[in-house]
């Protein structure tokens with residue numbers, strides 16, 4: 001039920017956005033976001049974008065994992 | 073898919089597993105994955121089997137379908153049976169058995185029950201059918217409720233009078249508190265729900281580490297996310313410094329999604345709520361604010377619901393509290409299957425029983 005999937009924003013129009021979800025296009029609401037830019041990824045849940053996905057944080061998490069056994 | 077494949081890298085997973093092995097304490101530790109989406113991810117990727125002996129994962133109450141009381145389901149079925157009603161709901165809810173029927177059976181008997189993907193679809197149905205009354209069965213945790221709030225705000229703004237909400241929304245942190253207070257299971261840490269936390273952030277969990285001394289890590293849903301969260305929990309356990317940490321940093325900010333919180337707060341207020349298996353938990357539900365009470369299906373339609381006993385022999389309640397596992401239920405696989413579910417934990421695609429059923433041929437499924 002709490003599933004959220006990454007969706008790439010391809011266009012924006014008055015509180016709605018068109019997104020690409022693994023090749024499938026969908027219209028979703030972006031009313032729950034303060035702002036979002038075209039080209040960004042959002043988390044899609046039940047027809048709404050519930051959060052923007054932070055590219056930099058994603059990279060950092062992966063970098064941390066690369067280093068994990070050395071850090072300890 | 074972006075932000076998915078990177079977090080499934082087997083090389084990094086092996087590294088994390090080595091890290092986890094190095095941190096495994098001598099005594100057994102039980103970690104609870106609160107969210108049903110985590111339960112599915114854990115089984116799908118075989119994470120339980122990969123963990124070293126002594127690190128146990130228990131499933132918690134985070135399946136909205138499973139924790140919806142039978143009385144609410146009976147109410148939904150009764151509402152769907154009224155004349156002139158279009159009853160809309162998320163797909164997971166349709167098969168859940170009430171005391172004598174289900175929404176699916178109501179549909180088979182000719183009632184207008186429709187599955188929607190989004191509450192906005194339900195609102196659209198209401199607009200397209202002005203002569204009928206459309207009810208939306210709103211279930212879900214903090215992940216879902218802001219979207220419902222948004223839809224209701226829109227309905228109000230557009231002056232739509234034939235749209236109603238049957239609200240069964242619930243909040244996750246109070247349920248985690250109830251589980252800790254019950255002391256039925258010895259929990260060493262929580263894998264906290266990632267998508268609930270995109271909305272509420274990390275602060276609402278702080279009491280868990282401060283008051284109960286229980287570590288919390290907010291986790292994403294890919295294998296590396298879950299493994300890293302377990303690693304972080306074990307590190308906290310070793311250092312004896314319980315705190316709330318965010319593993320799922322690409323989606324969760326400490327303050328959460330403030331816009332979504334505001335949308336939610338405009339429409340709903342916090343109330344006590346009854347959970348299947350957990351009973352009534354203070355401040356764990358959402359009810360419509362006065363300004364939105366005209367949308368309240370419970371007020372708009374008068375249906376009498378009798379209190380109904382839980383299905384005989386079903387252990388859903390204990391399973392939702394992490395006290396039992398599905399294989400301990402005498403009905404599991406024998407009488408209760410996804411085709412013929414007896415309890416809600418077998419219906420929902422994220423119910424613990426349904427997840428065990430799907431993967432139960434794996435030899436290790438009985439390990440706890």
Ligand code: SF4
Pocket residue numbers: 385386387388391398401402403404405408409413414415416417418419425
């Ligand atoms: S297997 Fe079926 S009857 Fe047993 S606890 Fe799960 S849902 Fe209930």
